[in-house]
Amino acid sequence: MPTLAIDGGEKAVTLNMGEPWPRAGEEEIEAVVAALRKSREDWEYLCSARGGGPTAEMEQRWAEFMGARFCMATNSGGAALHIAVMAAGVQAGDEVIVSPYTWGQTVSCILQQCAIPVFADIDPETYTLDPADVERKITPYTKAIVVVHIYGHPADMDGILAVARKHGLKVIEDCAQATGAIYKGRRVGTLGDFGCFSIGDGKQISAGEGGCLLTNDEDLFEEALMVGQHPMRQGWQVKSEERRRWMDSLIYTYRIHPLSAVMIMQQLPHLDEWNAQRRQNHGMLTEGLKDIPGIKGVKVAEGCEHVYHQYSPTFVPEEVEGVSREVYVKALAAEGVPISLGYVRTPIYLRPRFQHRNYFYGKELPWSLSQRPIEYKEGDCPVAEHRCARVELGSGGGPRWLGDQSALVRQILNAFEKVTGQIERLRELTRHEASENVMRHA
Ligand SMILES: Cc1ncc(COP(=O)(O)O)c(C=O)c1O
Known part of the structure; x- marks a missing residue:
């Protein structure tokens, strides 16, 4: 039996982790230089x-x-989300339903409008908002839902939109991690009232920084222009006479850098091809993980195309009894497997800013404006809490896994076989770690 790398043996994974990402191609460099020349x-x-x-x-x-x-381009995904919340008509003290299993900015756009985030639980397979729990969390003060296509997997948009329509709520899609993902034949970002994208580092298309929002509603589009664009642009694009009365420089500077727009135009035609490569490489990992004890690969719901900003498998403790998630991850990481204890780790409402009601404004804003008592406590969203505390894992290559990464994936799967083939040793390491923890806390 080969010695595990955690015990000083050879690493099972020797190949590098994929292409550097983001990377500027020659086309982008030429296009940026040409744009600068043209501006002279x-x-x-x-x-x-x-x-x-x-x-x-x-x-x-x-x-x-x-x-x-x-479409309205912005300087970041966070800016697009903030504009969308404002343009959707959410006012200070209103409630907005959102997932706690996400990157913070899915939620901070609500706080930035001095509105109150209310958290609904996630589906255990796709980690996206559970429409039934969304409906349970609606109150007379709810105005909108921010739904995130976390990791690049589309949320259950039919379910979310049905609840939203029934209760007259606006839907804002956070597509920051899901550029190009498809839900039942349509691109995410086109299904709700607004779709908000990030084009920053580590996204499917990356222009350094950038973002944009989409809508099919001209009225909402004008409202978004009023919040986030210069009066010079509002002047030629905003048609409503009522809005034109309010044109002013009292706005947010959320405009995109035009050179980011130049880079995005070069990358957009490659998006589907790149995402197909990411799907192929991560799909091979999922397939291989089916036979590995202690881990369940990423599930893709029917009718969905995942675009793998992150690959988040699930630890299955029943299959490796006596082995802790920490030891499982450490032993694999020592072999050179890209693996971690996960991405979210703590549901947003259990983090200090929520527990201490301390956002950047002071005076307990926005909670001091809430129209009913609001609490954030353990047990609010049990599925998200269980995932974060017990079973979440991170792996794969995300957007870097372009081209053919099958040799790397095979090495990774060999490492999984090597490590899980020595469960007794993992149990020993777990017992050792547990006794060290007891000593440390004694
Ligand atoms: C889910 C999610 N929402 C919003 C954002 C914010 O995007 P940006 O960094 O472009 O502001 C990110 C960024 O990673 C994200 O992952």
């Missing part, structure tokens, strides 16, 4: 305030590609 003859070309030039072109292409009527 046409000074307005790269002026962000008017929103013409490459920004307008990128917005048009993004909307066409995704299948939506309107």
